[in-house]
Amino acid sequence: MERFEYANPTSRKEAISLLAAEWGQTEVLAGGTDLVSCMKDFACTPKRVVSLKRISDLRGIRSSGKELRIGSMTTIRELLEDQHVKQGYPALIQSAEYIRSEQLRNMGTIGGELLQRPRCWYFRLGYGLLAQYNGKSLVPDGDNRYHAILGNSGPAYFVSPSMMAPILIAMGAQVRLEGPGGAREITVEKLYRTPAQPDEREHTLHPNEILTEIIVPRQEGARSAVYEVRQKEALDWPLTAAAVVLKMNGDTVSHARVVLGHVAPVPWPSPEAEQTLEGKTVSEDVAEAAGKAAVSKATPLSMNGYKVQLARVAVKRAIMQAAQGGA
Amino acid sequence: MxxxxxxxxxxxxxxxxxxxxxxxxxxxxxxGRAKYSLDINLPGMLFAKSVNCPYAHVRIKSIDTSAAEKMPGVKAVRVIMGVGKEVQWAGDQVAAVSAVSEEIAEDAARAVKVEYEQLPFLVNEADFDKDKTAGRTRQAAELKVGDPDKAFSDPDVVTHEGHYGIPVITHCCLEPHGHVTEWMGPQSLRTFSSTQGVSAMPAQFAEALNIPANNVQTICRYIGGGFGSKFQMDAWGLASAQMAKDAGKPVKYLLERAEELETAGCRPSGFARVKVGAKKDGTLVAWESDCWGTGGPTPSGVLPIPYVLDIPNRIRRHTFILANIGPARAWRAPNHPQAALLTMTPIDDLAAKLNMDPLQLLMKNADLASEGRGKVYREELQKVAEMSEWSKYWHPRGDKTPGHIKRGLGVSIHTWGGRxxxxxxxxxxxxxxxxxxxxxxxxxxxxxxxxxxxxxxxxxxxxxxxxxxxIGDSHYxxxxxxxxxxxxxxxxxxxxxxxxxxxxxxxxxxxxxxxxxxxxxxxxxxxxxxxxxxxxxxxxxxxxxxxxxxxxxxxxxxPGQCMLGSSGVGGAMVADVSVDTETGLVKINRMAVAQDCGLIIDMKTAESQCYGAMIMGICYSLFEEKIMDNITGRMLNPNMEFYKLAGIGDIGELKVHMMTGPGYDERGVIGLGEPPVISPGAAISNAVANAIGVRVPTLPVTPEKVLAALAKGGMA
Incomplete structure (x- = not known):
């Protein structure tokens, strides 16, 4: 990795003051499980790394009647063991359990999970987030077996790597971002965007902001589930994933959120699938129709047509799991 | 005697x-008390890092090491491939630097400036026509026995034709290749090597360094995997010793993970168009194959197909593909896993065409095995059928039970020498x-x-x-x-x-x-x-x-007095899988092997060899592939994230039975490392075909390939 300055602040304010106003100058270190490997691969080359490890008030989970507030430096392990999360937000547990590495669970944080960089192999080999080579993207004519099938009109073709963002979006969660101008709260959905230029990031966090908290509204009467299609039981990235939250009125779905993961440069909410579900009693056929609707606009690349089928199945199975009581 | x-x-x-x-x-x-070569740290030791070529095929126009040499902490720089040399695969070591810390060495390696002249390259060889157009094919001698044309034309002979393949994979040793070298005197070297040949290593260093072989001591107490790829001193070994001499300090030069996967060994691929014929009772009579594969830029081994079964009328043609994918190195049972896949899968397809149980078909043809091993195979097939509950779970092609989870069983047999x-x-x-x-x-x-x-x-x-x-010291x-x-x-x-x-x-x-x-x-x-x-x-x-x-x-x-060992083993393996026809995911339920290796010294470590081999086999059957990029010529998965290996949840139940007693023990001791790793590819591929009713023609059996096979004509 490139040489860098290491800052270890003890307060949010100090941390923010150490961050540069433009991307590329500084990076935030949370658990380090992604950033460090990114730096070793020279995919990130910050001049300064600002650690959040000593800022104690970024860690911990608080639960009130109306919401759950998760400090961004809370580890995946702490989340998995939290009684409030287990009782009130089982789909979050289900999502975290897909992180099949004890090391990642122990070191990785929820903030880092949401803001980890894409795993696109061209990005990791040093061709940049947009995989540029001789002025054009390597992805369409290259090996795109793991790339995007939705939202992939270019120039971004990578898939959003977060395994927890889809369920958080489906649950209507928000993130709190703090910067030099104060704090703001946005939906997790709004945290992500598809970059159009090589110097843009895949999220809307400003370079000198830190993600401090994830706020998940109470899931009253909701049934939710996450389904990942993954080649390996052991540590692996999902080929596709789906998160579903259903609000029920008796046997019928009054409100549905369906968010796909690993199919697009951002976590991919599917209003098409949601509309298919709303007002219906969930059955295998209805779930199947919602799965089809979710991929109706898919535009697979040369090697990833199979992911359309996998996304369809992930949505269907997540819906069935949720309908049958959920995670 | x-x-x-x-x-x-x-x-x-x-x-x-x-x-x-x-x-x-x-x-x-x-x-953790065991010291591997990677764990060796000596006083004053320097750390070496490579300058890796980022291109698949280039000629070196110039190398400028001056900036690296001037960096504080850098103690030695060596050019490994000089001006005018052709680099044949991405990641290859062009030069190396040694410094007082790993970080400085890495910075210095990046400061070495190399200019390359781009040359045409080929990194994906599965498409034979493209290989031919690129001028990358080299014909090997063909082998013909009997009269295959006549045998195929017999109206009583049922034939099957198909295309099959197994890609290039790497060894992916957990401990990377490399050495720590230390000069003990002007003409005297000690190496801590990660090697499969402790006694043979000194001669390699001695010859390259022009010092007496008796002055070289090689130590390797423990090794974190070799699988056939760690016999050589290698360019990095020589560079390590040279830099240790230049600097007057010990040098540690072990490869990085990416280098390990890109440059430290490939198992050659094998693709084939196969035609196989049998009488209606299942007696195999004819074989014809056109096979191609690559192990890198130079020809590698001809795959011995048909494998195990010497079908009386047979012809095989083999074409080497010269590709810029890395160096071919022996990979546990060289050429056998490929040969087993390319033989046992078409035979399994033929059995399906004949409406025969493939295990019975192998039983019937077992006497085609050389060295009179038919009886051994029948005993092992019988045993492995019991272990896998073959009669209970095997069914004709295509699991007809409702739902999207289909279960299937597949079988394969293998052989090895092992003297x-x-x-x-x-x-x-x-x-x-x-x-x-x-x-x-x-x-x-x-x-x-x-x-x-x-x-x-x-x-x-x-x-x-x-x-x-x-053990583990060349002074012994x-x-x-x-x-x-x-x-x-x-x-x-x-x-x-x-x-x-x-x-x-x-x-x-x-x-x-x-x-x-x-x-x-x-x-x-x-x-x-x-x-x-x-x-x-x-x-x-x-x-x-x-x-x-x-x-x-x-x-x-x-060797010496008394017959204490011999050579030549059989082995039969069954895979039991479940396939999700909606996602194409394959799960291993169970693997079973019946394996002979003469007189067994330690039953526990013998069984462990089989367990390990089956796990390795599951990895290459379902996950492993050296994924190469056609545009950049680079390996896209030189890491353990996308170079996928099975975890504990992916291997199912493993059952091992070692054949012992009369008929086996009196053969004396025979080696066991290779044989049980040969059959998993064929057994798993056959099990998938049995489950879903259609062949996934190439390994690894990934979701995309299963879905593609089902779309082409499966039972879903």
Missing amino acids: ANCKYEWPAAGDRRLIGKSISRIDGPAKSS GHAGNCLVTIQPDGSVTAELGSQDLGTGTRTVIAIVAAETLGLPVEAIRVK PFDGPSGGSTTVGGVSASTRRAAVDARDQLFAAVAPGLGVPADQLEAVDGKIQAKGDASKSLTWKQACRKLGVKTVQAHGKN
Whole structure:
């Protein structure tokens, strides 16, 4: 990795003051499980790394009647063991359990999970987030077996790597971002965007902001589930994933959120699938129709047509799991 | 040979041989006390890093190392591939630098400026027409036996034609390749090498460095995987020693993970168009194959197909593809896993066409196996059928049960040689009773240490822990490299001969005192005693004390007197899988193998070899692939994130049965490392076909390929 300055602040304010106003100058270190490997691969080359490890008030989970507030430096392990999360937000547990590495669970944080960089192999080999080579993207004519099938009109073709963002979006969660101008709260959905230029990031966090908290509204009467299609039981990235939250009125779905993961440069909410579900009693056929609707606009690349089928199945199975009581 | 003094004890007399004994280095390994070459750190040691070429095929126009040389902390820089040299695969080492820290070495390596001239490259060889257009094909000699054309034209012969393949994979050793080198004097070198050939390594360094081989000592106490890829000193080994000399300091040069995957070895691929014919009763009569594959920029081995079964009329043509994907290196059972896949899958498809149970078809044709191994195969197929509950779970092609989870069983058979290699063992018995066995061998994690201890302990009538085994150092008596399943056969024979001779010397020393002729003594239960008369006995310690100030030493060799080992094994494997036809995911329910390897010294480590081989087989059947990019020519998955290996949840239940007893034990010791890794690809591919009713023609069997096969004409 490139040489860098290491800052270890003890307060949010100090941390923010150490961050540069433009991307590329500084990076935030949370658990380090992604950033460090990114730096070793020279995919990130910050001049300064600002650690959040000593800022104690970024860690911990608080639960009130109306919401759950998760400090961004809370580890995946702490989340998995939290009684409030287990009782009130089982789909979050289900999502975290897909992180099949004890090391990642122990070191990785929820903030880092949401803001980890894409795993696109061209990005990791040093061709940049947009995989540029001789002025054009390597992805369409290259090996795109793991790339995007939705939202992939270019120039971004990578898939959003977060395994927890889809369920958080489906649950209507928000993130709190703090910067030099104060704090703001946005939906997790709004945290992500598809970059159009090589110097843009895949999220809307400003370079000198830190993600401090994830706020998940109470899931009253909701049934939710996450389904990942993954080649390996052991540590692996999902080929596709789906998160579903259903609000029920008796046997019928009054409100549905369906968010796909690993199919697009951002976590991919599917209003098409949601509309298919709303007002219906969930059955295998209805779930199947919602799965089809979710991929109706898919535009697979040369090697990833199979992911359309996998996304369809992930949505269907997540819906069935949720309908049958959920995670 | 009757009454040869070295021969293995009769079945009833074996106290340790054949029992299930835990490996003696288990605690050292599991507690982290075992020092691998990667763990060696010497005072003042420098760290070496490579300058890796980022292109698949280039000629080096210039190299400028001056900036790197000037960096503070950099102590040596060596060009590995000079101006004008052709680099044949991305990641190859062009130069190396040594510095006082890993970080400085890495910075310095990046400061080396190399200019390249781009040359045309080929990194994906599966499409034969493209290979031909690129001028990358080299025809090998064809092999023809009998009259295949005539056999195929017989109207009573049912034929099947298909296309099959198995891609290039890597060795992915957990401990990377490399060495720590240290000059002990102007002409004297010590290396801590991650190697499969401790005794053979000094000569390689000596020749390259022009120093006497006797002045080179190579040490490798423990190794984190080799699988056939770690016999050579390699360019990085030489550069390490050169830089150590330049700097006057020890140099540690072990590869990075990406280099390990990109440059430290490829298992050659194999693709084939196959035609196979049998009579309606399943008797195989004809075979024709056009095969191609690559192991890198130079021709690699011809795949021995049809495999195991010498179909009477057969023709095979093989074409080497010269591709810029890395160097071919022996990969556990070189050429056999590919040959098994390319043979046992078309035969399985033919069985389906004949409406035959493929296991019965193999039974029926088992006598086509060479060396009269038909009976062994029938016994093993019978056994593995029981272990896998074949009659309960096998069904004709396509699981007809409702739902999207389809279960299937598949079978394959394999063979290997495994004759013990040449080597030496020195057994020493001290007057205080302590015993050592010294061999310039190495334990690849297979149980070599344990086997040596068992053989010596059995021979001397001592417990296993009484034997101190000293291996992993070229100062010990020469032993062969560990390749081709030759080690256990070699070391158990040399150790047996040394231990018998040492024991007989001890008998001679104590016989007069006991008033018993030396040839009437035996060593049992920690005692030296008159055969059949326990009243005339000495404890081991008392006996050794009679040596006074003398030490007993005996040297055993292999080969030598008495038939202690032989060659040639069979083996049959069944895979039991479930396939999700909606996602194309394959889960292993169970793998079962019935395996022979002659006389088994340690049942536990023998079974472990089979477990490990099946896990490795699951990895290459479902996950592994060296994914190369056609545009940049680079490997896209030089990491353990996308170079996927199975985890504990991916391997299902593994069942092993070692064939022992009459017909097996009297063959003496035969190696076991390779055979059980050969069949998994074919067995798993066949199991998937049995489950979903259609062939996934190439490995690895990924979701995308399963879905594609189902879309083309499956049962879904």
